[in-house]
Amino acid sequence: MATSPAAGNCFHTQPHPAAPERRGVEPGKARFIIDVVLAIHRQTMPRWLAEPDTTLAQVMAQAAAELREVVAPPAPTIR
Numbered sequence: 001m002a003t004s005p006a007a008g009n010c011f012h013t014q015p016h017p018a019a020p021e022r023r024g025v026e027p028g029k030a031r032f033i034i035d036v037v038l039a040i041h042r043q044t045m046p047r048w049l050a051e052p053d054t055t056l057a058q059v060m061a062q063a064a065a066e067l068r069e070v071v072a073p074p075a076p077t078i079r
Contacts, residue, residue, distance in 0.1 A: 040064055 020030035044059040051059065 036067070040067065 020033055021027055025033065040060055040063045044056065044063045047063075048054060048056045048059045
């Protein structure tokens with residue numbers, strides 16, 4: 001649910017999945033994508049603020065790579 005900018009807070013507490021849905025993403029998958037993006041954002045903001053010589057894009061790419069390492073199956077090895 002979003003708070004009104006008129007109420008003095010323009011931050012959304014629950015992002016609306018309408019944008020991904022407009023691009024043809026299923027509602028459940030859109031919500032999942034938004035949740036993952038927010039988790040990466042929460043992880044990267046403190047890092048970015050602590051590392052002034054690093055761009056936010058670099059820190060977000062690093063966090064996304066860390067996520068891929070955790071959730072992606074290892075590549076098969078050829079013997």
